[in-house]
Amino acid sequence: MHVSQRTSLQYFSERNDMLAVYSPMSVGDYCKALNDNIITVNEEYQRNAGIWASYARSFFIExxxxxxxxxxxxxxxxxxxxxxxxxxxxxxxxxxxxxxQSFLIENSGFPQSSTLRN
Known part of the structure; x- marks a missing residue:
């Protein structure tokens, strides 16, 4: 069967070039990786950072x-x-x-009493 005869779903489900792996990371470790540039933003396909309204940022941190x-x-x-x-x-x-990142910079980190998971 040629690719043109397959449905798109069949074609993509047979490909093995992408694998999703669940890898839990604490918020603190994630932020450290961001600061150490181990985690980066590819500006070729990402929109500008910081476009969330302040209420959305506040809700996320809360x-x-x-x-x-x-x-x-x-x-x-x-x-x-x-x-x-x-x-x-x-x-x-x-x-x-x-x-x-903005929250950590502005507030010198999360309160010590919070236990942060995933």
Missing amino acids: SILLEYPIPKIFLYSKVDLRTRSTVKEIVDGQQRSHTL
Whole structure:
């Protein structure tokens, strides 16, 4: 059967070039990876950071502090051949990531009493 005879769904379901792996990370570890540029933003396909309204940023931070579930952040891992290190690009979650970084910079981190998970 030629590709033209298959449905698009069949074609993409047979490909093995992308694999989603669940990898839990604490908010603190995620923010450290952002600050260390282990997690980066690819500006070729991401919109500008910081476009969430202040109420949306506040609601997101409140959700973390109250340990409510937050949406997953999707990252793409690639190897930087020059440095031989793995770099992760944000595929989905740039506004959430930017909000976390801004909060940490403005408030010198999260309160010590909060237990942050996922």
